[in-house]
Amino acid sequence: MGFFDNHGLSYRAKKGIENKEDLLGVIAAEKEKEVPKIKAEEEIRRGLEYGLEAAESIGDRTISCFSRGSLPPYSGINTFLKVPYLEDVRDVGKYDVAFMGVPFDIGTTYRSGTRFGPQAIRRISSLYTSFSFELGVDLKESLNMVDIGDVFTIANIEKSFDQITKAVSHVISSGTMPIIFGGDHAIGYPCLRAVAENVEGKVGIIHLDRHIDMGEKDMDERMHGTPWFHATNIPNAPAENLVQVGQGGWISPREGYSNARERKTTIITMADVERMGIEKAAEAALETAWKGAKAVYLSFDIDSIDPGFAPGTGTPEPGGFLPREALKFLQLVAKEGVCAMEVVEVSPPYDVSDKTALLAARAVLDVLGTMVVNGKIGKKITS
Numbered sequence: 001m002g003f004f005d006n007h008g009l010s011y012r013a014k015k016g017i018e019n020k021e022d023l024l025g026v027i028a029a030e031k032e033k034e035v036p037k038i039k040a041e042e043e044i045r046r047g048l049e050y051g052l053e054a055a056e057s058i059g060d061r062t063i064s065c066f067s068r069g070s071l072p073p074y075s076g077i078n079t080f081l082k083v084p085y086l087e088d089v090r091d092v093g094k095y096d097v098a099f100m101g102v103p104f105d106i107g108t109t110y111r112s113g114t115r116f117g118p119q120a121i122r123r124i125s126s127l128y129t130s131f132s133f134e135l136g137v138d139l140k141e142s143l144n145m146v147d148i149g150d151v152f153t154i155a156n157i158e159k160s161f162d163q164i165t166k167a168v169s170h171v172i173s174s175g176t177m178p179i180i181f182g183g184d185h186a187i188g189y190p191c192l193r194a195v196a197e198n199v200e201g202k203v204g205i206i207h208l209d210r211h212i213d214m215g216e217k218d219m220d221e222r223m224h225g226t227p228w229f230h231a232t233n234i235p236n237a238p239a240e241n242l243v244q245v246g247q248g249g250w251i252s253p254r255e256g257y258s259n260a261r262e263r264k265t266t267i268i269t270m271a272d273v274e275r276m277g278i279e280k281a282a283e284a285a286l287e288t289a290w291k292g293a294k295a296v297y298l299s300f301d302i303d304s305i306d307p308g309f310a311p312g313t314g315t316p317e318p319g320g321f322l323p324r325e326a327l328k329f330l331q332l333v334a335k336e337g338v339c340a341m342e343v344v345e346v347s348p349p350y351d352v353s354d355k356t357a358l359l360a361a362r363a364v365l366d367v368l369g370t371m372v373v374n375g376k377i378g379k380k381i382t383s
């Protein structure tokens with residue numbers, strides 16, 4: 001056996017890669033030419049009109065004098081992914097997707113700071129473009145997206161819940177998909193309450209979290225360890241359609257687990273995910289959440305990712321998902337579409353180098369990109 005038997009073509013053949021054309025990177029590069037640039041060109045035209053032409057010494061004449069589009073990433077007023085800010089929220093129905101913040105952390109039981117989550121996620125999101133090489137999609141070309149700002153939360157949990165439900169319900173009833181940036185996980189209940197009142201039929205829930213979040217009360221209030229107890233009291237959000245993924249460790253109170261057991265939620269622990277593999281775990285999650293359901297809600301707690309990668313969170317629990325695993329899982333469950341998504345528990349005061357906020361933003365991009373590729377969203381765009 002010569003050197004090339006192990007290292008040459010036969011090695012590549014063993015890996016299922018016969019030639020260069022089979023590489024995912026080569027396939028993706030080929031797809032890039034199919035992605036339109038209509039919206040990108042519109043953005044340049046708008047920049048030149050509203051922001052004036054650049055100084056004469058600038059060779060690249062697509063650059064404007066005042067920054068009016070998404071470039072450069074470090075400039076301008078941050079919305080999520082630098083999409084337009086919609087001041088008149090009554091017009092939200094014109095859009096496919098609405099990004100909204102819920103700056104709320106009075107449901108936190110230990111380390112607070114998630115009221116700054118929406119700001120941090122929006123700010124670091126400007127680092128991303130709207131194009132994914134691997135998915136072969138440009139979100140700004142495929143989706144009409146808008147940032148509608150934050151819900152006016154106040155220093156009272158129950159009254160804030162009412163504000164959140166009213167806000168999310170307004171978006172959904174307008175026919176637009178809300179992407180909700182928390183905020184601590186207490187907001188899961190009022191968000192789900194809004195979803196449930198707009199769906200005729202059952203709602204399933206896919207919940208990624210190191211914790212079970214199924215207690216009835218904590219500190220005598222409906223805190224961030226309680227959303228799914230109250231959500232599954234809603235008649236069309238039954239516990240049989242709640243799948244909880246990534247639990248484990250030493251933090252969640254016992255009561256949450258006994259409630260989950262009594263109500264028969266499906267718990268796929270981190271160890272289960274490791275044993276089953278990401279594909280099987282995602283398949284099982286989809287099966288449970290979608291059983292007889294009309295819509296599925298996605299609740300992504302950033303603490304489901306290991307605190308080595310996502311330290312900026314209130315209740316870090318070692319041993320969670322690696323980022324690559326979590327993103328893969330999210331993409332697999334997003335293939336069937338979700339009606340709304342929340343990303344919660346990003347606490348910037350505990351973050352390092354913005355990396356927790358960066359992961360939160362990335363999770364949203366991957367879910368939206370997957371939904372576009374699979375034809376689950378994107379009807380309101382006009383060119």
Ligand SMILES: [Mn+2]
Nearest residue numbers: 185209213301
């Ligand atoms: Mn949680």
